[in-house]
Amino acid sequence: MFSIEEYTVELLEDPTGLLSGDIYEFKIFINVDEEDDLYSEKGVYVRVLFKVENNQKKISQASFHEQLTDRYLDFELEEEEEALIFQFCESNLPQE
Secondary structure, eight states: OEEEEEEEEEEEOOTTSOSOSEEEEEEEEEEEOTTSTTOOTTOEEEEEEEEEETTEEEEEEEEEEETTTOOEEOOOOOHHHHHHHHHHHHHTOOOO
């Protein structure tokens, strides 16, 4: 498991107008224990695409990346981590 250090959030624009709802990109910088396989000396963040449509919210995509290089890390969110990330994103949506 990891803890959340800081984050950024941005509403993504759809220039085509094909996507419905609002899509927010979260970059959630996390603290990972050195004993965890996910650990990197360069830091780790989770990139989350969080969709809001008709008062329904969901994680559309989530991926781990190395903080200094932006390199993709081939790990998936565990069930508890996904619940933590969902709650965090839901609680930190920008106010309209």
